[in-house]
Amino acid sequence: xxxxxxxxxxxxxxxxxxxxxxxxxxxxxxxxxxxxxxxxxxxxxxxxxxxxxxxxxxxxxxxxxxxxxxxxxxxxxxxxxxxxxxxxxxxxxxxxxxxxxxxxxxxxxxxxxxxxxxxxxxxxxxxxxxxxxxxxxxxxxxxxxxxxxxxxxxxxxxxxxxxxxxxxxxxxxxxxxxxxxxxxxxxxxxxxxxxxxxxxxxxxxxxxxxxxxxxxxxxxxxxxxxxxxxxxxxxxxxxxxxxxxxxxxxxxxxxxxxxxxxxxxxxxxxxxxxxxxxxxxxxxxxxxxxxxxxxxxxxxxxxxxxxxxxxxxxxxxxxxxxxxxxxxxxxx
Numbered sequence: 001x002x003x004x005x006x007x008x009x010x011x012x013x014x015x016x017x018x019x020x021x022x023x024x025x026x027x028x029x030x031x032x033x034x035x036x037x038x039x040x041x042x043x044x045x046x047x048x049x050x051x052x053x054x055x056x057x058x059x060x061x062x063x064x065x066x067x068x069x070x071x072x073x074x075x076x077x078x079x080x081x082x083x084x085x086x087x088x089x090x091x092x093x094x095x096x097x098x099x100x101x102x103x104x105x106x107x108x109x110x111x112x113x114x115x116x117x118x119x120x121x122x123x124x125x126x127x128x129x130x131x132x133x134x135x136x137x138x139x140x141x142x143x144x145x146x147x148x149x150x151x152x153x154x155x156x157x158x159x160x161x162x163x164x165x166x167x168x169x170x171x172x173x174x175x176x177x178x179x180x181x182x183x184x185x186x187x188x189x190x191x192x193x194x195x196x197x198x199x200x201x202x203x204x205x206x207x208x209x210x211x212x213x214x215x216x217x218x219x220x221x222x223x224x225x226x227x228x229x230x231x232x233x234x235x236x237x238x239x240x241x242x243x244x245x246x247x248x249x250x251x252x253x254x255x256x257x258x259x260x261x262x263x264x265x266x267x268x269x270x271x272x273x274x275x276x277x278x279x280x281x282x283x284x285x286x287x288x289x290x291x292x293x294x295x296x297x298x299x300x301x302x303x304x305x306x307x308x309x310x311x312x313x314x315x316x317x318x319x320x321x322x323x324x325x326x327x328x329x330x331x332x
Contacts, residue, residue, distance in 0.1 A: 050237075071111070
């Protein structure tokens with residue numbers, strides 16, 4: 001079993017917090033609130049990027065084994081978790097046919113990204129890294145052509161618009177993973193820029209773009225959305241990576257815990273996130289809206305972890321709802 005990367009778990013912890021916070025904003029009908037628009041620019045791209053970062057590890061396994069593992073860890077929770085939730089909310093039709101599958105689209109789309117990536121990574125195994133990444137990104141462009149050939153109902157049922165859109169961020173994460181695992185390249189970068197300089201530049205870029213998006217939401221269209229998303233994701237990744245050595249350990253452990261349980265949080269948080277309607281929330285100031293959203297996010301995370309606990313501690317339930325292999329769980 002490969003050792004977990006703690007700082008990556010901490011990043012996943014940040015990512016799932018942002019995802020739940022965005023859903024809380026939506027539940028408050030604050031879709032156009034500047035901070036919510038800012039969140040939705042990058043929180044899901046960032047999640048896909050983190051998933052792609054570890055894609056380089058799949059090279060040690062066969063294609064069949066990789067697909068089997070991804071099916072268990074993604075599609076089984078998508079089917080079981082999504083079906084149970086949709087039946088509970090009486091929205092089975094939306095779960096099956098709607099683009100977002102009652103919110104569970106992420107699991108299905110991430111599996112689609114893996115299905116595209118894994119065969120191509122084998123075909124391009126001996127290629128130079130730059131050529132390999134260029135080939136790997138081609139499905140993003142082919143996806144638009146494929147969707148034009150399919151009826152919209154089929155395309156939406158398969159979440160193709162979301163899958164192909166976020167596939168580019170999956171490959172972006174893979175490219176970052178290639179750089180991270182290339183010691184010679186890392187040494188060259190280190191000779192050109194100190195880590196402190198990289199951190200400060202990343203922080204300034206993330207802060208300035210975020211400030212622009214939040215304070216000038218009507219001007220977002222002046223800059224290509226993909227450019228904003230890529231810059232925000234990469235700069236946030238670098239900020240969090242270089243923060244790992246001086247962040248308070250207690251807070252770091254909490255983020256790692258949330259990151260390790262990000263799948264459970266994603267699968268079960270939908271049961272709570274829409275339970276707290278806030279009448280006339282649009283009449284509050286932006287600051288009050290944010291404080292309420294942060295408070296509700298904390299409550300939802302705590303409640304979700306409580307709900308997920310018996311599922312995590314039962315081998316059959318953890319397999320069905322969280323895609324954890326029963327045999328591997330017994331070996332731990």
